[in-house]
Amino acid sequence: xxxxxxxxxxxxxxxxxxxxxxxxxxxxxxxxxxxxxxxxxxxxxxxxxxxxxxxxxxxxxxxxxxxxxxxxxxxxxxxxxxxxxxxxxxxxxxxxxxxxxxxxxxxxxxxxxxxxxxxxxxxxxxxxxxxxxxxxxxxxxxxxxxxxxxxxxxxxxxxxxxxxxxxxxxxxxxxxxxxxxxxxxxxxxxxxxxxxxxxxxxxxxxxxxxxxxxxxxxxxxxxxxxxxxxxxxxxxxxxxxxxxxxxxxxxxxxx
Amino acid sequence: xxxxxxxxxxxxxxxxxxxxxxxxxxxxxxxxxxxxxxxxxxxxxxxxxxxxxxxxxxxxxxxxxxxxxxxxxxxxxxxxxxxxxxxxxxxxxxxxxxxxxxxxxxxxxxxxxxxxxxxxxxxxxxxxxxxxxxxxxxxxxxxxxxxxxxxxxxxxxxxxxxxxxxxxxxxxxxxxxxxxxxxxxxxxxxxxxxxxxxxxxxxxxxxxxxxxxxxxxxxxxxxxxxxxxxxxxxxxxxxxxxxxxxxxxxxxxxxxxxxxxxxxxxxxxxxxxxxxxxxxxxxxxxxxxxxxxxxxxxxxxxxxxxxxxxxxxxxxxxxxxxxxxxxxxxxxxxxxxxxxxxxxxxxxxxxxxxxxxxxxxxxxxxxxxxxxxxxxxxxxxxxxxxxxxxxxxxxxxxxxxxxxxxxxxxxxxxxxxxxxxxxxxxxxxxxxxxxxxxxxxxxxxxxxxxxxxxxxxxxx
Numbered sequence: 001x002x003x004x005x006x007x008x009x010x011x012x013x014x015x016x017x018x019x020x021x022x023x024x025x026x027x028x029x030x031x032x033x034x035x036x037x038x039x040x041x042x043x044x045x046x047x048x049x050x051x052x053x054x055x056x057x058x059x060x061x062x063x064x065x066x067x068x069x070x071x072x073x074x075x076x077x078x079x080x081x082x083x084x085x086x087x088x089x090x091x092x093x094x095x096x097x098x099x100x101x102x103x104x105x106x107x108x109x110x111x112x113x114x115x116x117x118x119x120x121x122x123x124x125x126x127x128x129x130x131x132x133x134x135x136x137x138x139x140x141x142x143x144x145x146x147x148x149x150x151x152x153x154x155x156x157x158x159x160x161x162x163x164x165x166x167x168x169x170x171x172x173x174x175x176x177x178x179x180x181x182x183x184x185x186x187x188x189x190x191x192x193x194x195x196x197x198x199x200x201x202x203x204x205x206x207x208x209x210x211x212x213x214x215x216x217x218x219x220x221x222x223x224x225x226x227x228x229x230x231x232x233x234x235x236x237x238x239x240x241x242x243x244x245x246x247x248x249x250x251x252x253x254x255x
Numbered sequence: 256x257x258x259x260x261x262x263x264x265x266x267x268x269x270x271x272x273x274x275x276x277x278x279x280x281x282x283x284x285x286x287x288x289x290x291x292x293x294x295x296x297x298x299x300x301x302x303x304x305x306x307x308x309x310x311x312x313x314x315x316x317x318x319x320x321x322x323x324x325x326x327x328x329x330x331x332x333x334x335x336x337x338x339x340x341x342x343x344x345x346x347x348x349x350x351x352x353x354x355x356x357x358x359x360x361x362x363x364x365x366x367x368x369x370x371x372x373x374x375x376x377x378x379x380x381x382x383x384x385x386x387x388x389x390x391x392x393x394x395x396x397x398x399x400x401x402x403x404x405x406x407x408x409x410x411x412x413x414x415x416x417x418x419x420x421x422x423x424x425x426x427x428x429x430x431x432x433x434x435x436x437x438x439x440x441x442x443x444x445x446x447x448x449x450x451x452x453x454x455x456x457x458x459x460x461x462x463x464x465x466x467x468x469x470x471x472x473x474x475x476x477x478x479x480x481x482x483x484x485x486x487x488x489x490x491x492x493x494x495x496x497x498x499x500x501x502x503x504x505x506x507x508x509x510x511x512x513x514x515x516x517x518x519x520x521x522x523x524x525x526x527x528x529x530x531x532x533x534x535x536x537x538x539x540x541x542x543x544x545x546x547x548x549x550x551x552x553x554x555x556x557x558x559x560x561x562x563x564x565x566x567x568x569x570x571x572x573x574x575x576x577x578x579x580x581x582x583x584x585x586x587x588x589x590x591x592x593x594x595x596x597x598x599x600x601x602x603x604x605x606x607x608x609x610x611x612x613x614x615x616x617x618x619x620x621x622x623x624x625x626x627x628x629x630x631x632x633x634x635x636x637x638x639x640x641x642x643x644x645x646x647x648x649x650x651x652x653x654x655x656x657x658x659x660x661x662x663x664x665x666x667x668x669x670x671x672x673x674x675x676x677x678x679x680x681x682x683x684x685x686x687x688x689x690x691x692x693x694x695x696x697x698x699x700x701x702x703x704x705x706x707x708x709x710x711x712x713x714x715x
């Protein structure tokens with residue numbers, strides 16, 4: 001703003017919110033530094049959507065867990081963004097690597113979702129952080145999915161005969177946080193499960209989100225409760241109000 | 256029996272029924288492709304448009320796209336149809352109506368008088384025969400005013416919703432964003448918060464904070480916490496100072512059920528809000544959001560294209576004579592509107608349909624980070640909507656909603672529309688801005704930041 005004198009009156013208010021307040025203006029436009037900040041954040045978020053996960057590095061980081069890499073029915077990112085139905089199904093092929101595993105209590109599925117950065121930064125660390133709180137449970141191989149949506153965990157979990165599937169997936173990136181990971185738990189996974197039959201832990205990231213240890217503790221709590229009561233979803237969430245997801249009142253897209 | 260077929264370039268195109276014809280005639284968008292109802296080819300799309308063009312408008316009174324017996328939105332549409340208002344156009348075809356709307360014979364007086372005689376399907380069909388420029392020209396002929404503490408929709412003016420969301424509903428953080436918006440002259444349509452935590456005590460705390468801030472600064476505007484309508488009913492029963500009742504709505508009974516609402520619940524909320532009598536210059540007490548793709552997202556689309564369903568949501572809204580309705584075009588995701596081109600088109604369609612049906616229609620000009628869109632697309636859409644006569648647009652600090660994680664317009668953008676095109680805020684709000692020196696007599700932001708400093712100091 002032109003003609004400003006003295007201390008910036010917004011200084012004190014900026015501490016109260018991450019919102020882009022007190023930017024000043026050039027005419028009616030954002031000043032160029034603010035405009036470039038915004039464009040940088042947008043570019044970072046879009047890079048997170050479109051960058052591919054380095055699944056080789058992820059598999060290495062997951063050692064000593066056995067990993068299996070599969071593809072969804074989406075051949076590329078453009079299809080993934082348009083066709084959520086295909087991202088929920090395994091791609092063409094028999095996927096023999098999914099056969100012959102002993103039935104597990106719990107299987108982790110790691111899908112790229114909408115943020116490669118989230119998966120690359122947090123998935124392996126989170127699974128390692130779950131080892132202690134999940135001690136005593138039979139854990140199956142970790143299945144890595146290219147171009148996957150949450151519900152592909154249903155097909156994979158069923159194929160492996162898992163009692164419970166935990167899908168770790170990159171959440172839709174925002175301008176402030178582009179690497180937020182979500183975890184979705186589904187008991188008795190099989191194709192056709194509804195979203196209301198899952199429990200979700202979201203906002204796993206390092207910018208004021210849930211830490212790996214916090215998220216691991218919640219996953220373990222929910223997993224043991226789900227296995228004990230043979231259910232996930234609304235029925236289980238009702239008992240754990242602190243884990244209920246925030247409910248922004250907006251027309252929502254499905255995960 | 257109506258036959259949905261035509262011959263074009265020597266090729267015959269057939270469509271099974273009205274629903275399939277409407278879907279095939281809709282300009283390409285990802286949501287209809289996802290639903291498997293989009294035209295298979297570009298030529299089939301044009302052929303479907305030609306079929307629609309020759310249909311009498313009266314067809315829509317005899318053939319429902321979702322059966323009357325199984326859907327309360329269809330019943331609302333047909334039972335509330337005003338035959339007298341429809342009379343001037345009853346013998347027109349869809350194509351004839353399109354031509355008439357774009358002619359000089361279609362004056363604003365004549366167009367606005369038709370509203371209750373138009374069904375959403377008629378308006379949706381007409382929009383499918385229009386280019387973007389036609390949607391702008393025709394919507395401009397259908398001004399709609401509504402009022403609570405401000406009067407919205409007057410000629411030469413554009414309203415704005417100040418959206419001060421915060422990721423943890425921090426009261427000081429929300430207040431900081433409100434002060435920021437007011438300093439740009441934003442907020443005459445509503446100061447409206449999407450709460451991060453949707454429960455009753457939290458909503459009451461936010462409603463009381465907004466009301467206190469409004470009264471302390473004597474701001475002539477209305478506030479709203481966008482909580483579920485059933486929460487709003489309970490909150491009003493507890494005596495909290497509710498100005499506007501909000502709800503997301505859709506165009507089918509099943510999709511509305513997915514939102515946890517029905518016409519009877521909305522009736523109850525509307526009656527309760529009217530009973531509070533809090534408006535000063537008007538008693539339009541409802542605020543609705545709609546958006547193409549919401550019914551498909553709820554798996555409740557009945558094979559009807561998303562643009563027609565959006566218009567049906569507008570029919571739900573108009574039952575309640577709302578103060579505000581906006582499409583959240585661009586928010587629902589690229590599986591419904593893939594890129595900037597589709598978002599821009601949908602924004603103009605939604606505005607056109609809402610205005611023709613008599614709604615004070617606005618828009619959240621917005622996009623998500625996984626859509627093929629950026630602020631350049633938003634610039635185009637906001638500029639077009641301002642010229643089309645949009646009742647209001649949503650704005651957030653720096654175009655970045657830090658709670659809902661998407662990009663809308665910035666407060667700066669509202670100032671741009673006003674300064675560049677001479678558009679003004681609602682008169683009651685404008686007088687308040689001018690009295691505080693936040694705008695000058697020409698409606699422009701002043702050269703000095705003294706008024707903003709005074710506003711901030713007064714809020715401390």
